Amino acid sequence: MHTNVWYVDENVDIEKYYPQIVEAAECLKRDEVVAFPTETVYGLGGNALSDRAVAKIFEAKGRPADNPLIVHVASRPHVEKLVTMIPKQADELMKAFWPGPLTIVLPGGQSVASNVTAGLETVAIRMPDHPVALALLKAANLPLAAPSANLSGKPSPTTAQHVIHDLSGRIAGVVDGGSTGVGLESTVVDCSGDVVTILRPGGVTKEQLEEVVGKVNIDPALSDDGHQPKSPGVKYKHYAPSAPVTLVDGSKPYLQSIVDKQREEGFKVGIIATEESKAFYHADLVIPCGTRNDLVSVANRLYDVLRKFDESDVDEIYSEVFTHEGVGAAVMNRLTKAASNRVIKE
Numbered sequence: 001m002h003t004n005v006w007y008v009d010e011n012v013d014i015e016k017y018y019p020q021i022v023e024a025a026e027c028l029k030r031d032e033v034v035a036f037p038t039e040t041v042y043g044l045g046g047n048a049l050s051d052r053a054v055a056k057i058f059e060a061k062g063r064p065a066d067n068p069l070i071v072h073v074a075s076r077p078h079v080e081k082l083v084t085m086i087p088k089q090a091d092e093l094m095k096a097f098w099p100g101p102l103t104i105v106l107p108g109g110q111s112v113a114s115n116v117t118a119g120l121e122t123v124a125i126r127m128p129d130h131p132v133a134l135a136l137l138k139a140a141n142l143p144l145a146a147p148s149a150n151l152s153g154k155p156s157p158t159t160a161q162h163v164i165h166d167l168s169g170r171i172a173g174v175v176d177g178g179s180t181g182v183g184l185e186s187t188v189v190d191c192s193g194d195v196v197t198i199l200r201p202g203g204v205t206k207e208q209l210e211e212v213v214g215k216v217n218i219d220p221a222l223s224d225d226g227h228q229p230k231s232p233g234v235k236y237k238h239y240a241p242s243a244p245v246t247l248v249d250g251s252k253p254y255l256q257s258i259v260d261k262q263r264e265e266g267f268k269v270g271i272i273a274t275e276e277s278k279a280f281y282h283a284d285l286v287i288p289c290g291t292r293n294d295l296v297s298v299a300n301r302l303y304d305v306l307r308k309f310d311e312s313d314v315d316e317i318y319s320e321v322f323t324h325e326g327v328g329a330a331v332m333n334r335l336t337k338a339a340s341n342r343v344i345k346e
């Protein structure tokens, strides 16, 4: 399959006509799948009302069928058509954070294709805060099921080049609107109970949610392997580069001592550092992942950094750790998965 690339300015005016976006929307209406930028990562979109289109998303990504998809919409009326009810807290969250990196799990979902929800009686919905995504949703006039536009298990794509690297020849096209903003996926929350529960940490923090709806819980499965997660995708190993990653919870000299030992044994070793610490380390490849005093910059760089190690020949990667506060919760969630839970404490 030939994969089209449509270049658009990341600052498109959604009231204007862009032939590239209309062409991409025509593909979506024909049940083809198309990747597009959002403010979190690139998504791989398909008509959420069509089993055929949704099946193509799973096939292109190699995604397990029991991992449901997030439905993207451009307006509130689209949401109302897809769910049986909107609980009060969900309504407050939509008003506060949409468009934005917050996915809300709502009751219903019988009107979307059955493979979108993987048989659950709920559907996950969000309104992305990116002019290109909104323009495409508007032009297609469809709800779009859109997981991250990477091969399953690989780091999520934050540029169109990452998408092309993983999916060229497997999808109808990609709308290239430059690099994405947040760089980590949306926060997923469940609003079906009395207390809003975070199923997956992301761009919107627990603290920000609590300012709007009061106390917020975290799905215990996120910190404890004994629990069955309510968000099926959370159980999969994700975001991993080919070389094994290990987190080092300790000082810089301690991390360096581990790296020295491995290099003496003949391994090529990479380090995930920060702008503040990169000059301290000696290794085969040291890549800074943002600045430690600005966790948003760490979130923003993480997937690109993980992918950069795939372009190198390192055998192992060691990473510094970050606080679990604020955006740090999402950063540490993704890093811990990239490391398959391997952590060395000093």
Ligand code: AMP
Residues within 6 Å of the ligand: 067, 068, 069, 070, 105, 117, 120, 122, 123, 124, 146, 147, 148, 185, 188, 199, 200, 230, 231, 232, 233, 234
């Ligand atoms: P991705 O599309 O790769 O960003 O992953 C979507 C995430 O949303 C996965 O962790 C899914 O398990 C989760 N998700 C999607 N639909 C639901 C739902 N109805 N209930 C709970 N989690 C969901």
Ligand code: MG
Residues within 6 Å of the ligand: 147, 148, 156
């Ligand atoms: Mg994903």
